[in-house]
Structure formats: C-alpha cells, structure tokens
Amino acid sequence: MVRISNGRSKTTGDGAARARGPRADRRFRARQRDILRAAAAVFREKGFEAAGMRDIALAAGLSAANLYYYYGSKDELLFSCQDLALDRLLGAARAAGKAAGPVAERLRQVIDVQLRCMLEELEGGAAHLAVDALPAPLRARVVRKRDRYERALRALVREGVRAGEFAPCDPTLVTRAMLGALNWTAQWYRAGGPTPLDALCAGFADYLVRGLRP
Amino acid sequence: MVRISNGRSKTTGDGAARARGPRADRRFRARQRDILRAAAAVFREKGFEAAGMRDIALAAGLSAANLYYYYGSKDELLFSCQDLALDRLLGAARAAGKAAGPVAERLRQVIDVQLRCMLEELEGGAAHLAVDALPAPLRARVVRKRDRYERALRALVREGVRAGEFAPCDPTLVTRAMLGALNWTAQWYRAGGPTPLDALCAGFADYLVRGLRP
DNA sequence: AGTCGATTCGAACCATGGTTCGAATCTCGA
DNA sequence: TCGAGATTCGAACCATGGTTCGAATCGACT
Incomplete structure (x- = not known):
C-alpha cells in the first residue's frame, strides 16, 4: 500500500x-x-x-x-516493535562490552542473545530487519539505534584484534558479515523445525567466532 | 497490495x-x-x-x-528475475563442484561470484531474496532452484570436511550462515559507497572460509 | 440508579497500484 | 502505396487494506 x-x-x-x-x-x-x-x-x-x-x-x-x-x-506498531527489540539487543551488547573475560566468549554471548531475541516464539523481535518499510522520520530513529548496536559489536571485534585474540581484519566488514548471518535466520528458521534453537546458537557461535581466530 | x-x-x-x-x-x-x-x-x-x-x-x-x-x-517479472539470477549462481556453483584444487579456493570463487551477481550495477540479481513475495506456484519453482544452489554449496563444504581440509561441523548450519552473510549484503551494500566491491569480496571470502579451517 | 468518559466495534471511506480497455500508431510484406 | 497485424499508450477499472466514523457498551465514581 x-x-x-x-x-x-x-x-x-x-x-x-x-x-x-x-x-x-x-x-x-x-x-x-x-x-x-x-x-x-x-x-x-x-x-x-x-x-x-x-x-x-x-x-x-x-x-x-x-x-x-x-x-x-x-507504522507506529512496527516502529515500537523494532525499538523495543533493539533496546534488548543493545542491552546485551553493552553488557558484553563491559564484561571481563576473553572477547571470544563475550562475542558468543551476544550472538546467543540476538538469535534468541529474534527467533524465540514468545517475542517476535525480528521485526527490526524491515527497516525500509518505515517512513523516513521513524526509520531514521531506528537506524540510529541499530547503528549503535552494530558499533557495539564492531568495538568488540576490534578489541579482540587489538588484544591479539583475533586475527587482523576489517572489523566493519566482518561485523556486517556476522550480522548478515544472524539476521538472515529470521528468513528460514522456524521453531519446531529440525534444528533446536540451542543447536543453532551453538553452531553459529562456533562458526562465526572461529573465523576471527588468528 | x-x-x-x-x-x-x-x-x-x-x-x-x-x-x-x-x-x-x-x-x-x-x-x-x-x-x-x-x-x-x-x-x-x-x-x-x-x-x-x-x-x-x-x-x-x-x-x-x-x-x-x-x-x-x-509476479512474472519478479519470477523471471529470480530464475535468471539463480541460473547464473547455479552455474558457478556447479563449476566449482567439478573443478579441481583445494576446496577453500573453490569456495572463495563461489562467494565471489554470488556477491558480484547480486551487487553489480549492471544486473540486479538480488531479487531472489524476495521469495516470499511470489504466489505459491511460482514460489515453489524458485525455492526448488534455490535449494539446488544451497545443496551445491553444502556439498562443497562437506567435501572439504571429508578431505580434512575443513574442521568437522554441521554443514547445513554453516552453509546457511554463509548464505545469510552473503544475501544480507543486498540490504546494505550500495555501489559507490565506501567499500569497493573487490574489497568486499575479498574480506567476506577471507572471513567466511577462515571459519571452516580446522 | 445515574452519569460521564473510557473502550469497543461494524461499517464505511478512500488512496494506492496492479491490471485491463480501446483506440491510435508503427512496421513490414505484397 | 496499402492493409493486416504488431506495438504503444492514456485513461479507466477495481480489489486491497490502512484508516476514520458514529454509535453502542462497559466501568468507575457519586
């Protein structure tokens, strides 16, 4: 329409x-x-x-x-969905940013939270991938918040590289690749399918973090 | 509508x-x-x-x-776009399947082709991510072809694992993660942006293949 | 009980945009 | 040059679906 x-x-x-x-x-x-x-x-x-x-x-x-x-x-309905979902993601990302311990482990945690937020039945937090459906002013606000989330993730990657825990790479590109893999799950993953959510989280975290090792 | x-x-x-x-x-x-x-x-x-x-x-x-x-x-217009794009991708994937040499190298090649097909200005081959927009009968045909592409990619991953070139993993999950990262680029990559297409291809291939190493 | 405002809903309203109509125009072989 | 069919287009057509209207119902307080 x-x-x-x-x-x-x-x-x-x-x-x-x-x-x-x-x-x-x-x-x-x-x-x-x-x-x-x-x-x-x-x-x-x-x-x-x-x-x-x-x-x-x-x-x-x-x-x-x-x-x-x-x-x-x-539009307001969609905006509220996205805003709420992003708040939860952002919370998890910031917590992981402040936490201690190996970066790899903190990154796995963020991956886990994002997948569960997006795919768990109870809350449909995956709406935030429909950004383009919003009118410009609302979209701008969502994009700003989404960018904060992306930056938090990128900072984590960069920190790992600095610490020598990850191989040198372009953090922007790698972060986008990770987010793409995660976001795309909303397209195909359905609860009750062949893959349990736990297995998905574990498998994705393994693969996505492994690609960063030196 | x-x-x-x-x-x-x-x-x-x-x-x-x-x-x-x-x-x-x-x-x-x-x-x-x-x-x-x-x-x-x-x-x-x-x-x-x-x-x-x-x-x-x-x-x-x-x-x-x-x-x-x-x-x-x-609908027919969208279907034709998707069908054509998938033919090209499938061609590249099959060629990589038959080719000789290390699996990692052949996988990189497929990644490269998919990104270029999707993002190059001349051809907008990214339409195939809008599968859900098609009516059921047309969608079924596209999905069948898309699944063939996914299987070809998965076979490549599996081959690498068998050969000991890649670490043991769930090939289905890993393939989906790779495809997600690739498909999602259509959401954010724009020609003329800060990242040249070559850099994108190289960076993505590096990261996505690296995650498979033992 | 009675009243006022909060809540609810069936029935329109109407802009959008895919699609069809009918007529005009162009192309090409004879 | 002429005519039949191929091509083109402006102007409707009309189903869809977000949204609004006006009236009915409910709930809380006096």
Whole structure:
C-alpha cells in the first residue's frame, strides 16, 4: 500500500491522551504490550507488508478499529516493535562490552542473545530487519539505534584484534558479515523445525567466532 | 497490495503469442531482456513491494500498459528475475563442484561470484531474496532452484570436511550462515559507497572460509 | 440508579497500484 | 502505396487494506 497520506502518520493512538486512574492506566499499558506482542508475531509470520491490520487485530483479540485506540498507525506498531527489540539487543551488547573475560566468549554471548531475541516464539523481535518499510522520520530513529548496536559489536571485534585474540581484519566488514548471518535466520528458521534453537546458537557461535581466530 | 485475483496470475504477456518474423522476434526478445534488467534494478533499489509497475515502466522507457505486452504480471517479472539470477549462481556453483584444487579456493570463487551477481550495477540479481513475495506456484519453482544452489554449496563444504581440509561441523548450519552473510549484503551494500566491491569480496571470502579451517 | 468518559466495534471511506480497455500508431510484406 | 497485424499508450477499472466514523457498551465514581 505505501500510503503517503501527505501528512506524517499519527504517532499515538487516541487512547494515549485519556486521563486515567492508576488501575485503568495499568490495564491500558498491559493491553498495549499484548497488542505489540501479537503484532510482532504476525509481522514475523507473514512479513510487514503482507501482515494486515485485520490480521494483527485478530491475533490480539480485538477489532481492527479498536487497534487505533492503542496505536496511531501500522507504522507506529512496527516502529515500537523494532525499538523495543533493539533496546534488548543493545542491552546485551553493552553488557558484553563491559564484561571481563576473553572477547571470544563475550562475542558468543551476544550472538546467543540476538538469535534468541529474534527467533524465540514468545517475542517476535525480528521485526527490526524491515527497516525500509518505515517512513523516513521513524526509520531514521531506528537506524540510529541499530547503528549503535552494530558499533557495539564492531568495538568488540576490534578489541579482540587489538588484544591479539583475533586475527587482523576489517572489523566493519566482518561485523556486517556476522550480522548478515544472524539476521538472515529470521528468513528460514522456524521453531519446531529440525534444528533446536540451542543447536543453532551453538553452531553459529562456533562458526562465526572461529573465523576471527588468528 | 497482494492481489489474489482468485485465478492464477497470467504467466505470459500478450505479445508472446504473436507470430513474428526473425527480425521482429529478435527485437521482441531484446526488449524483454531490457525490461527485465530495468525491473531488476528497480526491485533492488526500492524492494519488490515498494516498486510500482509505473516505476519499472519509467525505468524501462515505456508505458505501464505496454509492460503487459511483454510480461503477464508483476509476479512474472519478479519470477523471471529470480530464475535468471539463480541460473547464473547455479552455474558457478556447479563449476566449482567439478573443478579441481583445494576446496577453500573453490569456495572463495563461489562467494565471489554470488556477491558480484547480486551487487553489480549492471544486473540486479538480488531479487531472489524476495521469495516470499511470489504466489505459491511460482514460489515453489524458485525455492526448488534455490535449494539446488544451497545443496551445491553444502556439498562443497562437506567435501572439504571429508578431505580434512575443513574442521568437522554441521554443514547445513554453516552453509546457511554463509548464505545469510552473503544475501544480507543486498540490504546494505550500495555501489559507490565506501567499500569497493573487490574489497568486499575479498574480506567476506577471507572471513567466511577462515571459519571452516580446522 | 445515574452519569460521564473510557473502550469497543461494524461499517464505511478512500488512496494506492496492479491490471485491463480501446483506440491510435508503427512496421513490414505484397 | 496499402492493409493486416504488431506495438504503444492514456485513461479507466477495481480489489486491497490502512484508516476514520458514529454509535453502542462497559466501568468507575457519586
């Protein structure tokens, strides 16, 4: 569809403005979170473009119209998914940056977290690979955060090289290769398939870190 | 849009049925090829969903309506792109399978070819990562061919392991990781950017093959 | 019970964009 | 030069799907 709508898409649902007591407020936020979860699942299942608001509404257990009480637009829904997922990834990456121990081990940890965030059923945190679907202003914000994550990962690689733990290489290129391998899993990995998630994490961490050894 | 159209999308343009002399026939096919090239470029530039028939028509230098004289539908256009690109990749992979010499070197060669096929300006062979955009029957054909490519690559990895040239590993997982890293480049690499294509090919081949060493 | 606002939904609304129509134009063999 | 068919295009057509409308329902407080 790619509706331009000549103005910017609404950034908040109608319900966000309401004055609410603490009980009702908690309910509102909880509902919002549930909807986000459902949306993430549908996005992951069918892809952003193919996922319809009616699908999301069905998955979340309310009407399509009602959805707009909680989120201003489909774009906002996707943006919130991506933003939330990136926050979790960024948290893991920063923790790994500060942690002690061999870089290889910390890198394995980040790989593990990213795969689980993206592929675990409970949370569909893989939406962040649909960046191009967002309108420019929202996209810019996601890209900025995504770049922070990439930089954190790159810093880790660079640290390993400096310490002599990894072979000399172009950290930018290598980081992109790693991220590509990880991101692409969202295209083919399905829970309940032949490969258990643990095996995937282990296999990927082995291969991707091994390529850095001197 | 995802038009279901309750029947299957047309698989040939109106012009395909016409009886033509040899001169006109050559013109027809040439035009078809040019359109395919233009379409591939637009798909690569904007993505399949975002690319409009009017965009493609503009890029190819004819009207949107006229496009349907050469290709039956947008789906057929995408399918043809993917099919053609996969033929080239498959050719390279099979050549590498039969060739002599160390497996590592042959693997590097395949990596090189895939990156160039996907990213070179002249041909937008990266469309094959939009498989999910196709209707089921066409998608099945593309997937079958894509799987052949993946199997060829996997066989190469397995051969290296058997020969002791590579470390023992799960070839399926490793192949998927490699393909992910390669495919994802279509998301971020742009000609004229900071990284020359040669550097990308070399860096990726280094890293991805290095991870296989014992 | 009664009221006000928060919440919900079925039924439109309407821009988008793939596709079709019908007529104009061009090409080539006779 | 002429006519039949190949090629081209502007102008609709119309299904899709994000979004809005207006009214009905629910919940909490007096």
